[in-house]
Amino acid sequence: MLLIALRNLFQEKSRLLISVGGVAFAIILMVALFGIYNGAIERDVKFLKESPSDIFVMRKGMTDMYHGVPLVSLTDIERLGQEDGVSKVVPVISLRPGVSDGDTQFSLFVTSFDPTDLSQGPWALTSGTKNITDGEIIIPGSLAKKLGKKLGDTIVFSESAKVWRIAGLVPEASSFGNHYSWITYHAAQDFVEVPGTVSFAYITLFNPSTAAGAAQSLQPKYPQLSLRGKDQLVTEEKKNLGDSFLPILQAILAIAVLIGTAIIGLTIYTATLDKSREVGILKAIGVRNSQLYSIVLTQSMLTTALGLVIGIGLSFGVGWLISNLLDLSFVVTDIALITVVGLAFIMGILASLIPVRRLAFIDPAEVFKS
Amino acid sequence: MSTLIAENLTKRYGSGESAVSALGGVSFEAKSGEVVLIMGPSGSGKTTLLLLLGTLLRPTSGRVIINGQETSKLSNHELPRLRLKEIGFVFQHFNLLSALTAEQNVMVPLLAMGISKSAARSKAREFLKRLGLEHRMTSLPQNLSGGEEQRVAIARAMANNPSIILADEPTANLDSKTGHEIVELLRKGAKDENKCVVIVSHDPRIKDIADRIINIEDGRIS
Numbered sequence: 001m002l003l004i005a006l007r008n009l010f011q012e013k014s015r016l017l018i019s020v021g022g023v024a025f026a027i028i029l030m031v032a033l034f035g036i037y038n039g040a041i042e043r044d045v046k047f048l049k050e051s052p053s054d055i056f057v058m059r060k061g062m063t064d065m066y067h068g069v070p071l072v073s074l075t076d077i078e079r080l081g082q083e084d085g086v087s088k089v090v091p092v093i094s095l096r097p098g099v100s101d102g103d104t105q106f107s108l109f110v111t112s113f114d115p116t117d118l119s120q121g122p123w124a125l126t127s128g129t130k131n132i133t134d135g136e137i138i139i140p141g142s143l144a145k146k147l148g149k150k151l152g153d154t155i156v157f158s159e160s161a162k163v164w165r166i167a168g169l170v171p172e173a174s175s176f177g178n179h180y181s182w183i184t185y186h187a188a189q190d191f192v193e194v195p196g197t198v199s200f201a202y203i204t205l206f207n208p209s210t211a212a213g214a215a216q217s218l219q220p221k222y223p224q225l226s227l228r229g230k231d232q233l234v235t236e237e238k239k240n241l242g243d244s245f246l247p248i249l250q251a252i253l254a255i256a257v258l259i260g261t262a263i264i265g266l267t268i269y270t271a272t273l274d275k276s277r278e279v280g281i282l283k284a285i286g287v288r289n290s291q292l293y294s295i296v297l298t299q300s301m302l303t304t305a306l307g308l309v310i311g312i313g314l315s316f317g318v319g320w321l322i323s324n325l326l327d328l329s330f331v332v333t334d335i336a337l338i339t340v341v342g343l344a345f346i347m348g349i350l351a352s353l354i355p356v357r358r359l360a361f362i363d364p365a366e367v368f369k370s
Numbered sequence: 371m372s373t374l375i376a377e378n379l380t381k382r383y384g385s386g387e388s389a390v391s392a393l394g395g396v397s398f399e400a401k402s403g404e405v406v407l408i409m410g411p412s413g414s415g416k417t418t419l420l421l422l423l424g425t426l427l428r429p430t431s432g433r434v435i436i437n438g439q440e441t442s443k444l445s446n447h448e449l450p451r452l453r454l455k456e457i458g459f460v461f462q463h464f465n466l467l468s469a470l471t472a473e474q475n476v477m478v479p480l481l482a483m484g485i486s487k488s489a490a491r492s493k494a495r496e497f498l499k500r501l502g503l504e505h506r507m508t509s510l511p512q513n514l515s516g517g518e519e520q521r522v523a524i525a526r527a528m529a530n531n532p533s534i535i536l537a538d539e540p541t542a543n544l545d546s547k548t549g550h551e552i553v554e555l556l557r558k559g560a561k562d563e564n565k566c567v568v569i570v571s572h573d574p575r576i577k578d579i580a581d582r583i584i585n586i587e588d589g590r591i592s
Contacts, residue, residue, distance in 0.1 A: 001481065007469035281465045284426055285526075286454025287482045288447075365426045367465060368417050368538055 001291050005298035019267035023307020026260025031315035034336035039329030041241050043175040045234045052119040053202030054211040058226045071197045087206045091198040093188035097157035108181045112188035128168030134187040138168035142327040143179045264351035268300050272355040283364035292359050297352045304348030372399035373566040379432035392418040393589040405560045405567045407580035415589035416570045424536050425449045458527030460537035464519040466511040472522045473507040479530045497525040517548035537569040553579045
C-alpha cells in the first residue's frame with residue numbers, strides 16, 4: 001500500500017509543497033524557540049562560566065550575585081587565601097548603577113577586576129582593551145550599538161553622576177536585562193558602602209576538578225558565607241531560569257505543534273476528500289480499512305518527515321539570522337532536536353486521525369453511481 | 371454446484387411509509403464458465419442487484435451464496451477479504467486510480483492480498499500483455515483511451531484469479547466496436563478461465579455474448 005501512498009502524495013505537487021512548507025514552518029518555530037531559549041540560558045550563565053573562579057564566595061543566604069545585599073568581609077577573603085589547595089582569592093565589587101542616555105534608561109551589572117591580572121575581567125573583546133584605567137568601562141557591544149556609542153564615548157551613572165569613558169566592547173554580554181560591564185577594582189572601591197567588605201569573591205584552586213568537594217569542606221569553617229562550586233552555581237542558575245521560562249516555552253511549543261498538526265491534518269483531509277471515490281474503489285475491490293489507514297498514515301508521516309528535514313535545515317539559517325541580527329544566542333542541543341523530532345511525529349500521527357475517521361464512512365457502493 | 375446463488379433477494383431503502391423497494395424477491399444461480407447478462411431499464415434495480423451480489427450492500431431479506439459461503443453470515447471485517455479473493459469488479463466509469471500507472475493499478479488487488487511487490491508486478495505485466503496492453507504498462511489512466519482503461523480494469527478484476535466477475539454497464543462509455551471487444555474479453559475470461567461472469571447492462575448490442583439473459587423490471591425478474 002506504500003505504492004498508493006507515495007503516488008497519491010506526489011501526484012499533487014503543489015498541495016504537497018504547501019503541506020511540507022506548513023510542517024517546516026512549525027518545525028522552524030519549534031527549533032527557533034528551543035534555540036533562543038537554550039541560547040538565552042547559555043548566555044546568562046556565560047558570566048559565571050567565564051569567571052576566573054572554581055568556587056564562588058557570597059554572603060550566607062544569597063543564591064546568586066545579582067540580587068540582595070552583597071557583603072563579604074575582606075578578613076574572610078584573606079583567611080580563605082590561606083586554606084590548603086587554594087591558589088588565589090579575587091575580591092569582586094559589583095554594583096547596579098542606573099544609566100540615562102537621552103530618553104533611554106537602563107541599568108548595568110558592573111563588576112570589578114584587576115586589569116594587571118589577565119585572567120580576570122571580561123572574555124575576549126570585540127574591540128578596545130582590557131587594560132583599562134580607573135575612569136574607563138567595558139560594556140556589551142550590543143548595548144553600545146543600541147545607544148549609538150563607540151569606543152572613546154562616555155556614559156554616566158545616574159545617581160553618582162560619575163562619567164565613564166568606554167574603553168572596550170564585549171560580545172554576548174547582555175542577557176535577561178543584565179548588561180555585564182567591567183571597571184577596575186580600584187575605581188569600584190568608591191562605591192563600597194561598608195568599609196572592609198566586597199560583594200563576592202572568586203576562589204581558584206590548584207586542582208579545579210576538586211571544586212565541589214573543596215567548597216563543601218570549606219563551608220563549615222565559614223558559616224557566615226556561602227561557597228559554591230562553579231558547576232553547581234551554573235546548574236542552579238540554569239534551573240532557575242528554566243523554571244521561570246519553561247511554561248512560556250511549553251505554551252508556545254503547543255501552539256507550534258497545533259499549527260503544524262492543523263496544516264498536515266487539513267492537507268491530508270482534503271486529499272482524502274478528493275480521493276473519496278478512489279477510496280471507495282479500493283474498498284469495493286476488497287482493500288481493508290486497516291490498509292487504507294496505513295496509506296493515510298504513510299502520507300502523513302512522509303509529509304511530516306519531509307517538513308522535518310527541510311524545517312531543521314532552515315532552522316539553522318534562522319538561527320544564524322537571530323544570532324547576527326538580534327544579538328541573541330542560538331543554541332540547539334541534541335535533546336532539543338530529539339524533542340522536535342518526537343513532537344513532529346506525534347504531529348503526523350494526530351494529523352492522520354481525522355482523515356482516517358473520514359475513510360471509515362466512505363461507502364464503496366457510491367462508486368457505482370454515475 | 372453454482373458459484374453464485376441469489377436467493378429471494380429483496381432490498382428496501384428507508385423505513386416506514388417512505389421506504390422504497392428497489393428489489394423484490396430476485397432469485398437466480400450462475401455457474402463457473404457462464405456469462406449471465408442482467409438487462410433492464412434505468413431504475414429497474416439491476417445495479418442494486420449487482421451491489422448485493424458484490425457484498426457491497428446487505429439485503430433486507432434473502433441470501434447471497436458465493437462458492438457455498440453465505441455472505442450475510444460474514445462480518446464487515448470478513449467481507450473485504452471475500453471480495454478481494456472471490457470477486458472482480460468492472461465498473462462503468464473504469465475507476466482506475468488516477469495516480470497509478472496501468473501496471474500499478476493491476477498490482478493493487480495483488481498487493482492487498484499480501485503478494486510481494488515483485489511478484490505482483492510480474493503478474494500484472496502478464497495480465498496486461500494477455501489483454502494486448504504491453505505497450506501501455508507505464509501509462510497513467512489519463513493517457514489511455516476508454517477501451518484501454520476498461521481493459522486495464524478487466525486485468526485488475528482478474529488479477530487475484532477470482533471465481534466471479536461482476537461488471538456494471540462495462541460498455542456504456544465505449545463506442546460500439548470497443549464495447550464489443552470488451553464484452554468479448556469478459557466472455558473469454560469466463561470460458562478460458564472458468565469464471566462466472568455477471569454483466570449488468572441495458573445495452574442490447576451485447577446480448578449475443580451472454581449464455582443467459584435475465585430481464586429485470588421494477589425490481590423483479592420479468
